[in-house]
Amino acid sequence: SRTESTILTTSIWNDVHTLSRGIKPIDLGVGFPNFDIPAKVRQDLIDVSEESDYSVHQYAKGFGHARLTTALCELYGPLLGQEQLNSARNVMITSGASEALFVSFMGLINPGDEVILIEPFYDAYLAQVLLAAGTPVFVPLRPSSDRSNSSADWTLDAAELEAAFSPKTKVLVLNTPNNPTGKVFSRPELEMIAGLCRERGVAVISDEVYEWIVHDELSHVRIASLPGMWERTITIGSAGKVFSATGWRIGWAIAPAELLNGPRYVLQLSGYIVCTPIQEALARSFERETALLRQQSPECHFKSMQRKCQQKRNQLAAALKSVGLHPIVPEGGYFMLADIREIMAKLDLCSDSSEVKDVRFMKWLLQQHGLLAIPPSHFYSAQHRSIGENYIRFCFFKDDATLDQAIKVLQKMA
Numbered sequence: 001s002r003t004e005s006t007i008l009t010t011s012i013w014n015d016v017h018t019l020s021r022g023i024k025p026i027d028l029g030v031g032f033p034n035f036d037i038p039a040k041v042r043q044d045l046i047d048v049s050e051e052s053d054y055s056v057h058q059y060a061k062g063f064g065h066a067r068l069t070t071a072l073c074e075l076y077g078p079l080l081g082q083e084q085l086n087s088a089r090n091v092m093i094t095s096g097a098s099e100a101l102f103v104s105f106m107g108l109i110n111p112g113d114e115v116i117l118i119e120p121f122y123d124a125y126l127a128q129v130l131l132a133a134g135t136p137v138f139v140p141l142r143p144s145s146d147r148s149n150s151s152a153d154w155t156l157d158a159a160e161l162e163a164a165f166s167p168k169t170k171v172l173v174l175n176t177p178n179n180p181t182g183k184v185f186s187r188p189e190l191e192m193i194a195g196l197c198r199e200r201g202v203a204v205i206s207d208e209v210y211e212w213i214v215h216d217e218l219s220h221v222r223i224a225s226l227p228g229m230w231e232r233t234i235t236i237g238s239a240g241k242v243f244s245a246t247g248w249r250i251g252w253a254i255a256p257a258e259l260l261n262g263p264r265y266v267l268q269l270s271g272y273i274v275c276t277p278i279q280e281a282l283a284r285s286f287e288r289e290t291a292l293l294r295q296q297s298p299e300c301h302f303k304s305m306q307r308k309c310q311q312k313r314n315q316l317a318a319a320l321k322s323v324g325l326h327p328i329v330p331e332g333g334y335f336m337l338a339d340i341r342e343i344m345a346k347l348d349l350c351s352d353s354s355e356v357k358d359v360r361f362m363k364w365l366l367q368q369h370g371l372l373a374i375p376p377s378h379f380y381s382a383q384h385r386s387i388g389e390n391y392i393r394f395c396f397f398k399d400d401a402t403l404d405q406a407i408k409v410l411q412k413m414a
């Protein structure tokens with residue numbers, strides 16, 4: 001099982017690159033779209049690259065390029081119930097959501113502070129909490145039955161969550177829509193979590209990078225918008241996810257100025273300022289898309305991305321069902337878990353127990369069929385890995401040719 005030192009020195013994202021060498025897999029693994037980013041967003045970058053105004057090519061002032069922090073306040077202020085956000089004090093621009101998470105953990109946690117992680121969690125949280133000398137405390141989402149159909153069936157046990165709080169609890173990490181289950185936390189679920197955090201004086205780091213990809217007309221509820229939560233929440237987002245441009249490496253943290261004090265110190269001592277021209281391009285994209293969103297235009301990128309993604313979700317879910325890889329249909333995001341128990345039994349892949357089940361299945365799928373998927377046990381502590389190892393994670397935000405090829409492989413395999 002993975003020890004603290006392997007958690008700090010290895011990563012599933014590097015492992016999949018190494019394992020894929022020489023294979024050129026059909027890639028439903030890592031979470032990024034393998035098709036063109038929106039043309040209008042690409043055009044914003046072209047325009048900025050031709051901009052003669054020196055200021056968009058030099059250091060940004062403060063903790064983010066002003067045009068971008070202003071555009072983010074304009075969009076997110078009302079959504080967070082904070083119309084009066086101050087772009088200089090309440091927003092920090094980072095290198096991806098990854099760095100926003102890192103500086104938040106480093107800035108908030110002192111050695112020995114406890115951090116509640118809801119499982120499955122995006123793997124970076126655990127390594128970053130350990131680096132900050134925090135103590136992780138794990139609470140799993142539990143599927144309501146052995147045959148769960150939807151990410152909505154994966155819920156927290158309120159008593160189990162409450163029992164995870166102690167006088168040392170400093171932070172709870174929330175991720176909605178969740179990677180890898182696709183769970184979109186409902187308002188009552190968030191109220192339950194918020195109630196405990198308020199009562200125990202705990203801060204929330206809310207990772208909402210998939211906020212615009214919520215399916216079936218559900219709504220994305222921001223925990224910072226609930227009563228008494230703004231003052232204790234850092235809300236984190238990612239331009240990589242919002243505009244399907246994961247290589248642009250821009251993320252942000254939005255919070256009350258006092259909560260950002262520690263994270264700012266860490267940021268100014270590390271990367272300090274991120275790429276100004278990319279921030280300028282994103283500012284232009286956000287300004288346009290916020291206006292389209294307010295006009296309820298179907299042209300709004302946030303809406304068209306969601307429609308496209310939902311259609312791909314439905315296609316993959318139907319294909320998985322037909323081959324006996326029972327899917328947990330996600331309410332949000334672009335990942336889907338599929339239950340591997342039946343197929344592993346059928347293919348007699350269960351006899352070798354030298355490795356965790358889903359890792360074994362992932363390697364078999366890659367080596368025998370050239371199809372890349374992610375083993376969700378990496379999103380669990382050793383304590384609860386037995387829940388996650390029964391599944392495999394597919395990313396379905398891929399072009400039609402890739403999805404078609406993957407579906408053919410799955411059909412052949414069944």
Ligand code: PMP
Nearest residue numbers: 096097098122179209238240251
């Ligand atoms: N949080 C979650 C839940 C993620 O899935 C990812 C990976 N895309 C990140 C954070 C990191 O995002 P970024 O690429 O902006 O660093």
Ligand code: GLN
Nearest residue numbers: 013029030031032179395
């Ligand atoms: N967030 C991406 C995923 O879950 C991975 C990003 C990375 O390569 N670290 O697939």
